[in-house]
Amino acid sequence: MELQPVPDPTGDPFFDALRRRHPDVDVVLLPPEPPPADPDAVVDEDLPGAVLARVATLAEDLWAAAARDSDAVPEARMVYGDGPGAVRAASRVATRxxxxxxxxxxxxHELETHGWAVTRPPGAVERIEGHLDDLTVTASYVEGTGALLFRLTSGSLTVGLDRARELTRHPGGGR
Structure with missing residues (x-):
């Protein structure tokens, strides 16, 4: 990428004055960031439920294959996603x-067998992370405590602010 000096005013009074006073200084202006996703661009009413069912089923299958003798069952629910009015399906197991x-x-092994891209993030804790399409699996194990955490999440779905609050609300007032 080649940078070209722009002799015209930038339209920003601060940077225009800076360029006039210090022509020897290279000023790089990046284009403005795109606006955030429109919170009113709502997905199909039934899609969050279908995604939650998909995540719940997949999490149960993966957990059953990896921890065959476990009594723990993944708990699936909707959580807040990326940005306002967005949710994602998440299923998790926390056990010892x-x-x-x-x-x-x-x-x-189960993830790689089914085409997931799996990595081991660096660090003292044993962890794996897998990606397939819009799904992410994270799992970690701390040997000293025996704590094992498994989590499967979907990509973000824009549903609108009110619907996001409704979908993430849990009995007992929890979030």
Whole structure:
């Protein structure tokens, strides 16, 4: 990418004055960021429920394959997504196990077998992260405590502010 000096005014009084007073200084102005997604651009009314059902089923299948003897069951719900009026489906299991590392290995194998792109983020905690289309799986295991966390999330869906509040509301006033 080649930068071209622009002799014309930028339209910004601050930068125009800066360029006049310091012609020897290179000033780089980036184009403005695109506006955020229109909160009124709402997805189909039934789509969040279908995405939640898909995430719940997939999470149950992955968890059952990776932790065959587990009594824990993934809990699925809608959570806030990226930006105002957006939600995403999320399913998770938080448990304690002595064989958590083996569960991560089995989960990684299951994900890779089904075409997921799987990585191990750096750090002291054993973790894996997998991506397939708009889905993300994260799992981590802390050997000293036996804490194992598995989470599957969908991509963000714009549903509007009121609908997002309604979908993320939980019994007992929780979020």
């Amino acid at each position: 196990r002595d064989d958590g590392f083996h569960v991560l290995v089995a989960l990684r």
